[in-house]
Amino acid sequence: MKPRILQLNPILIPAINDKLASLYSVDKHFETPDPATWLREHGASIDAVITGGHTGISRAMLEQLPNLKVVAVNGVGTDAVDLAYCRERHLPVTATLGALTEDVADLAIGLLIAACRNLCAGDRFVRNGQWELHPQPSAIPLARRFSGMHVGIVGMGRVGRAVATRAAAFGCVVSYTDLRSMDDIAHAFVPNLIDLAHGADALVLCAAADTAEGIVNAAVLDALGPRGFLVNVARGRLVNEADLTEALAAGRIAGAGLDVFVDEPHVPLKLRESDNVTLQAHRASATWETRTAMGEMVLAGIAQALAGERPAMSLTT
Numbered sequence: 001m002k003p004r005i006l007q008l009n010p011i012l013i014p015a016i017n018d019k020l021a022s023l024y025s026v027d028k029h030f031e032t033p034d035p036a037t038w039l040r041e042h043g044a045s046i047d048a049v050i051t052g053g054h055t056g057i058s059r060a061m062l063e064q065l066p067n068l069k070v071v072a073v074n075g076v077g078t079d080a081v082d083l084a085y086c087r088e089r090h091l092p093v094t095a096t097l098g099a100l101t102e103d104v105a106d107l108a109i110g111l112l113i114a115a116c117r118n119l120c121a122g123d124r125f126v127r128n129g130q131w132e133l134h135p136q137p138s139a140i141p142l143a144r145r146f147s148g149m150h151v152g153i154v155g156m157g158r159v160g161r162a163v164a165t166r167a168a169a170f171g172c173v174v175s176y177t178d179l180r181s182m183d184d185i186a187h188a189f190v191p192n193l194i195d196l197a198h199g200a201d202a203l204v205l206c207a208a209a210d211t212a213e214g215i216v217n218a219a220v221l222d223a224l225g226p227r228g229f230l231v232n233v234a235r236g237r238l239v240n241e242a243d244l245t246e247a248l249a250a251g252r253i254a255g256a257g258l259d260v261f262v263d264e265p266h267v268p269l270k271l272r273e274s275d276n277v278t279l280q281a282h283r284a285s286a287t288w289e290t291r292t293a294m295g296e297m298v299l300a301g302i303a304q305a306l307a308g309e310r311p312a313m314s315l316t317t
Contacts, residue, residue, distance in 0.1 A: 001025075002023065002024050002025045003023075003024050003025070003047040003048065003306050004024065004025045004027065004045050004046050004047050004048075005020065005024040005025065005026045005027065005046070005047065005048045005049070005050060005302070006027050006029055006046045006048070006049045006050070006065070007020075007026055007027065007028050007029060007030070007049075007050045008029050008030060008049065008050065008051040008052070008055050008057065009030060009050070009051055009052035009055050009074065010028070010030060011050070011074060011291075011295055011298075012291055013288070013291050013292050013295050015292070015295075016292065016295030016296070016298070016299065019295075019299055020050075020299070023299075023303075024047075024048075024302075027042070027046075039061065039064050040064065043064035043065050043066070044065075044066055044067055045067070046065045046067065046068055047067065047068065047069050047070075047306060048068065048069055048070045048071075048072060048302045048305065048306065049065065049068060049070070049071045049072065050072045050074060050298055050302075051071065051072070051073055051074065051081070052073065052074050052075050053073055053074075053075030053076060053077025053078065053079075053080065053095075054075070054077065054080060054264065054282070055080060056073070056077075056078070056079070056080020056081040057071055057080070057081055057082070058082065059082040059085045062082060062085060062086070062089075062091075068091060069091070069092075069305045069306055070091070070092045070093075070094065070301060070302055070305030070306070070311060071086065071091065071092070071093045071094070072094045072298045072301045072302050073093065073094060073095045073096070074096060074294055074295070074298050075095065075096060075100070075285070075294070076095050076096060076097055076100055076208070077095075077208075077235075078093060078095055078315060079211075079235075081093055083315065083316055086316045087316045087317075090317055091316065091317070092301070092305050092310065092311045092314035092315075092316055092317040093314065093315050093316045094297070094298070094301035094305075094311045094313040094314055094315070095313055095315060096293070096294040096297040096298065096313070097158075097313055098158060099285075099290055099293040099294045099297055100159075100284065100285040100290055100294070101158040101159055101162050102162060102290070103284060103285050103286075103287050103289070103290045104159045104162070104206075104233050104284040104285060105159055105162030105163045105165075105166055106166070107233055107259060107280065107283070107284040108159070108163045108166075108204050108206065108231055108233045108257075108284075109163065109166045109167065109170075110257075111231045111233070111257025111258070111259065111278055111280065112146060112151075112202055112204065112229060112231045112257055113146050114257055114278040115229050115231070115254075115255040115256060115257040115276070115277070115278045116143060116144040116145070116146045116149075116202075116229060116255070117143040117144070117146070118140070118141070118143050118255075118275075118276070119278070120275075120278050121140075121275045121276070122140060125139075125140060144227070144229075144254065146170060146172075147170045147171050147172070148170070148171045148172060148173075149167075149170075149172045149173075149201040149202055150172065150173045150174075150175070150199060150200050150201045150202075151163075151164075151167045151172045151173070151174050151175075151200060151201065151202050151204060152174075152175050152176065152177070152190070152196040152197060152199065152200030152202065152203045152204070153167075153174060153175070153176040153177075153187075153204050153206055154176070154177055154178075154193065154196070154203065154204065154205045154206060154207050154215075154216075154234070154238075155176075155177075155178060155205065155206040155207025155208065155209065155234060156176045156178045156182055156185060156187075156206070157178075157206065157207070157208060159206040159233065159234075160176060160178075160204075160206035160207070161185070163204055163206055164176070164185075164187060167204075174187040174188075175187055175188040175189070175190050175196060175199065175200065176188070176189060176190065176196070177189070177190050177191060177192070177193055177196045178207075193215060193216075193220055194219055194220055194223045195223075197220045197221070197223035197224040197228070198223040198224075198225075200224065200228065201227065201228055201229065202228060202229040202230070202231065203216070203220075203224055203228065203229070203230050203231070204231045204232075204233070205230075205231065205232040205233065205234040205235075205238050205239070206233060206234050207234050207235070207238065208234065208235070209234065209235060209238055212235075212237075212238055213237045213238070214237065214238070214239070214240040215238055216230065216232075216238055216239045216240065216243075216244070217240040217243050218240070218243040218246070218247065221243060221244065221247040221252060221253050222247070222252060224253050225252070225253065226251055226252055226253065226254060227254050228253050228254055229253065229254055229255050229256060229257070230244070230253060230255075230256040230257075230258075231256070231257040231258075232256075232257075232258050232259065232260055233259045233260065233284050234260065235260055236258075236260040236261040236262040236263075236264060237262050239258075239262070241261070241262050241268055241271070244256065244271070245268055245270040245271055245274075248270075248271075248274050248276060248277060249270065249274070254276065255276035255277060255278075256271075256276070256277045256278070257277070257278040257280075258271070258277065258278070258279055258280070259280040259281075259282055259283060259284050260282055261282075264282055265281065265282075267279065297313060300312070300313075301313055301314070
């Protein structure tokens with residue numbers, strides 16, 4: 001009999017789904033009409049769970065899976081997983097660490113360039129026929145050069161370092177803040193976030209910071225200033241969205257590029273209506289290459305755990 005997998009989120013790569021189906025009996029919880037009843041009846045037969053970083057898995061659900069051998073997170077976020085409880089059970093929780101780095105860094109730079117150069121507003125100007133009605137150069141405000149900016153990075157982990165490499169290639173000066181200074185990084189360390197914002201033209205949020213909330217507030221945005229830009233490819237809750245919308249509306253910062261939000265998929269109306277904000281639907285890792293690599297890591301973690309081994313990407317065992 002094949003081991004039984006409870007899948008809480010869809011996987012978009014057909015080849016990964018084919019491998020899962022060939023190796024395991026897969027129950028797609030997100031398609032179950034009555035998931036609570038199903039879990040009560042079948043929870044004891046589940047060997048592994050696949051979930052996403054945003055969905056995670058609650059302690060209440062874990063307690064209904066007494067024979068569970070691994071939780072495989074198809075992502076890097078684990079704040080929605082009860083890690084402490086999993087450690088108590090000696091239950092491995094794996095994540096796809098490293099697989100997302102390049103794509104997330106690419107999108108961070110893409111969002112920053114889009115925000116600086118008003119790419120989305122310019123696109124709408126052309127698509128809506130406004131260029132034909134207003135062909136004069138003054139119809140679109142001048143934009144801001146990205147090359148040579150001073151970029152402040154919040155969180156110098158894998159993604160932060162990859163963003164720094166890309167920014168440096170554009171001739172940008174890079175500084176960063178983190179829990180500590182890092183000896184293997186040549187860029188300037190700034191211990192205080194407000195000081196980092198004050199000295200930067202753009203602030204890029206790359207921190208995992210599972211326990212941080214609202215650290216980018218009115219004071220930080222005011223330090224960033226009316227010519228400054230904010231990019232967030234980390235966690236939505238790192239930003240006080242009310243303070244951000246007020247700062248954008250008042251012109252206290254120049255613009256923002258956002259891939260993550262506090263209450264996804266709900267994005268504040270003022271952000272959606274703002275021409276100086278570039279928005280994405282939490283899509284930083286959404287390429288064929290990265291999602292395939294993530295799926296392979298999920299498969300590897302499950303196989304290792306079911307073979308009685310410690311998964312290479314376990315965060316709890």
